[in-house]
Amino acid sequence: MLTKTFFKTSFMSMHAPMAIGGKEISSTTTTNLPYRHKPEDCSVENTPTSKLSQKTVLHLLNTKCGNSLQYLKQVHGVVLRRGHFQDHYVAGTLVKCYANPQICSLDFALKVFGHVYRPNIFVWNTVLKACLEHDEACAVEGAAKEGVQVHGHVVKHGLSRDGHIRSAGIQMYASYGYVEEARRLLEEDGDCDTICWNAMIDGYLKCGDVEAAKELFEKMSSKNVGSWNAMVSGFGRCGMVENARKMFDEMIEKDEISWSAMVDGYIKTGCYKEVLETFNEMQRKKVRPKKFILSSVLAACANLGALDQGRWIHAYARKNSIKLDAVLGTALVDMYAKCGHIDLAWDVFENMKEKEVFSWNAMMGGLAMHGRAEDAIELFFKMLRERVLGPNGITLVCVLNACAHAGWVDKGLNILNSMQKIYGVEPEMEHYGCVVDLLGRAGLLREAEELIASMPMKPNAAVWGALLGACRIHKNVELGERIGKILLEMDPLNSGRYALLSNIYAKAGRWEDVGRLRKLMKGRGIRTTPGISMIDLDGIIHEFKMGDGSHPQVEEIHMMLEKIIEKLQREGYSPNTSQVLFDISEEEKETALKYHSEKLAIAFGLLNTKPGTPIRIIKNLRVCEDCHSATKIISRVYRREIIVRDRVRYHYFKNGVCSCKDFW
Numbered sequence: 194m195l196t197k198t199f200f201k202t203s204f205m206s207m208h209a210p211m212a213i214g215g216k217e218i219s220s221t222t223t224t225n226l227p228y229r230h231k232p233e234d235c236s237v238e239n240t241p242t243s244k245l246s247q248k249t250v251l252h253l254l255n256t257k258c259g260n261s262l263q264y265l266k267q268v269h270g271v272v273l274r275r276g277h278f279q280d281h282y283v284a285g286t287l288v289k290c291y292a293n294p295q296i297c298s299l300d301f302a303l304k305v306f307g308h309v310y311r312p313n314i315f316v317w318n319t320v321l322k323a324c325l326e327h328d329e330a331c332a333v334e335g336a337a338k339e340g341v342q343v344h345g346h347v348v349k350h351g352l353s354r355d356g357h358i359r360s361a362g363i364q365m366y367a368s369y370g371y372v373e374e375a376r377r378l379l380e381e382d383g384d385c386d387t388i389c390w391n392a393m394i395d396g397y398l399k400c401g402d403v404e405a406a407k408e409l410f411e412k413m414s415s416k417n418v419g420s421w422n423a424m425v426s427g428f429g430r431c432g433m434v435e436n437a438r439k440m441f442d443e444m445i446e447k448d449e450i451s452w453s454a455m456v457d458g459y460i461k462t463g464c465y466k467e468v469l470e471t472f473n474e475m476q477r478k479k480v481r482p483k484k485f486i487l488s489s490v491l492a493a494c495a496n497l498g499a500l501d502q503g504r505w506i507h508a509y510a511r512k513n514s515i516k517l518d519a520v521l522g523t524a525l526v527d528m529y530a531k532c533g534h535i536d537l538a539w540d541v542f543e544n545m546k547e548k549e550v551f552s553w554n555a556m557m558g559g560l561a562m563h564g565r566a567e568d569a570i571e572l573f574f575k576m577l578r579e580r581v582l583g584p585n586g587i588t589l590v591c592v593l594n595a596c597a598h599a600g601w602v603d604k605g606l607n608i609l610n611s612m613q614k615i616y617g618v619e620p621e622m623e624h625y626g627c628v629v630d631l632l633g634r635a636g637l638l639r640e641a642e643e644l645i646a647s648m649p650m651k652p653n654a655a656v657w658g659a660l661l662g663a664c665r666i667h668k669n670v671e672l673g674e675r676i677g678k679i680l681l682e683m684d685p686l687n688s689g690r691y692a693l694l695s696n697i698y699a700k701a702g703r704w705e706d707v708g709r710l711r712k713l714m715k716g717r718g719i720r721t722t723p724g725i726s727m728i729d730l731d732g733i734i735h736e737f738k739m740g741d742g743s744h745p746q747v748e749e750i751h752m753m754l755e756k757i758i759e760k761l762q763r764e765g766y767s768p769n770t771s772q773v774l775f776d777i778s779e780e781e782k783e784t785a786l787k788y789h790s791e792k793l794a795i796a797f798g799l800l801n802t803k804p805g806t807p808i809r810i811i812k813n814l815r816v817c818e819d820c821h822s823a824t825k826i827i828s829r830v831y832r833r834e835i836i837v838r839d840r841v842r843y844h845y846f847k848n849g850v851c852s853c854k855d856f857w
């Protein structure tokens with residue numbers, strides 16, 4: 194099974210769009226209500242239905258504005274101009290749309306709410322839910338306070354007995370960790386339906402109180418599918434995915450929510466293979482997947498490099514006329530980019546009718562990761578030219594990353610120094626991290642260190658880690674040692690930090706220090722993360738791990754590998770043995786270098802695919818130097834394109850050279 198942190202460093206995980214969408218509006222919108230739009234923005238206005246009735250507006254809000262901020266703004270403009278804001282249902286729905294996880298601007302939702310005259314139960318309920326959902330999606334600290342205040346008003350207005358308001362109140366208190374308050378609401382007299390009970394169960398599980406949740410679940414006289422679903426999704430959220438599965442299997446009746454709760458649980462715990470299995474099971478049971486499940490499954494495909502399955506979902510969406518909205522489209526872009534097909538990602542991106550900032554970010558991130566920095570930057574300028582909702586923090590991370598991959602020091606520094614002024618985005622830790630990486634890669638270690646010292650916030654382990662990586666590349670032992678020590682203190686459980694420092698020592702021939710570090714690691718009980726490489730063959734993901742003899746073709750693969758190494762040696766390759774002895778790589782030292790997981794995967798690929806077919810591999814760790822040089826020669830000798838996505842970037846091996854120019 195894969196670890197949670199697998200590909201954590203990638204530019205866009207599937208759940209990123211929500212957060213990105215949120216950041217975007219809250220960082221750039223300073224307008225106060227009433228919201229005014231420039232006429233050219235209003236394509237809704239220009240449609241034949243320009244005399245939109247209240248009913249049509251509601252319909253538009255409910256169907257079209259779920260994940261397009263641009264569209265929502267247009268409809269909002271219409272609402273204000275046509276006087277529909279007086280209508281509580283329209284106003285409440287507007288609040289709901291702004292707070293929608295895809296758009297995610299609680300600030301703005303609350304501003305809209307502030308303009309509602311004498312809100313009715315529907316509006317109150319919506320705003321309570323908004324606070325609640327926003328807290329879930331973005332973990333904004335202020336949301337709890339807002340929510341409690343809103344609820345205070347609700348009580349004052351004597352509306353607290355309403356069933357909907359009550360369940361929203363229970364959910365809200367429970368999700369902020371005020372389970373006692375939530376329980377008190379539940380036990381109060383009055384109308385209390387299963388929704389309230391489910392909310393309470395959910396609340397206990399959110400706080401990790403599994404026992405209380407179970408007890409309540411047992412106590413329920415009538416359990417509906419919703420109660421089971423609450424348990425499944427709650428367990429998933431606590432990372433107790435096995436309990437979730439047990440519950441899921443015990444369910445006599447399952448609905449779409451049950452399936453998506455299960456899939457979500459797997460995604461959250463990084464069990465991507467299980468996501469695909471569950472999805473296949475769903476297919477066999479003929480349950481029609483909803484759009485959001487498709488996005489989750491695509492995220493799993495992206496992580497596993499499961500191109501065939503990802504393609505299948507693309508075809509499925511097409512066949513069933515499922516609209517490619519910004520979220521689903523972006524999930525496809527991300528999947529294709531991460532499965533090594535940047536061209537297909539581009540096709541989808543170009544044909545997307547609705548693009549949000551996170552869509553541009555995903556495309557830019559994909560390009561940068563594929564080493565196509567120029568294209569990424571060009572896309573960024575196109576985004577500015579087309580005046581898509583301004584770039585957000587993530588956009589600038591993508592841009593700075595592209596600069597780092599291309600080695601554009603001046604450009605990167607310029608962007609960092611002017612991003613606040615030009616794009617209105619305050620530089621955050623990630624932006625500094627990118628530039629530290631950029632300077633470090635370019636060998637400007639002193640400048641990188643100075644930049645860290647000048648940061649307005651305390652640098653985190655990732656920023657120091659970027660500099661440590663640069664010390665390894667440029668063999669600066671003195672600085673590497675100093676930073677390594679800082680990192681081991683900050684991040685004592687991360688095996689990668691030890692590996693990197695030991696790597697620096699080994700390159701300097703300081704074997705005693707290497708040994709000392711190993712001992713320290715052992716003493717602290719830290720195990721290195723095993724290297725895992727995956728390859729997708731006809732829709733089946735084959736996983737390779739050093740020392741794991743479970744693959745049915747294991748003997749054949751080993752024999753093939755012997756042959757490959759012999760051939761390589763005739764071409765002048767000699768294994769970098771220091772890596773075997775001293776754990777330079779992030780892989781375990783015990784097993785010989787030649788059995789590193791990516792070599793096994795390559796041998797498997799050569800054995801099982803026709804000559805000339807590209808071999809695509811996904812690895813959870815950084816590629817080690819020995820595997821890198823071996824793969825270069827294999828690509829020439831066997832005339833194969835080999836594409837390896839490691840923890841950080843893509844390597845395209847072709848004709849004996851790699852796209853990273855040996856710099857990674």
Ligand code: ZN
Nearest residue numbers: 789817819820
């Ligand atoms: Zn290796």
Ligand code: ZN
Nearest residue numbers: 844851853855
């Ligand atoms: Zn490379």
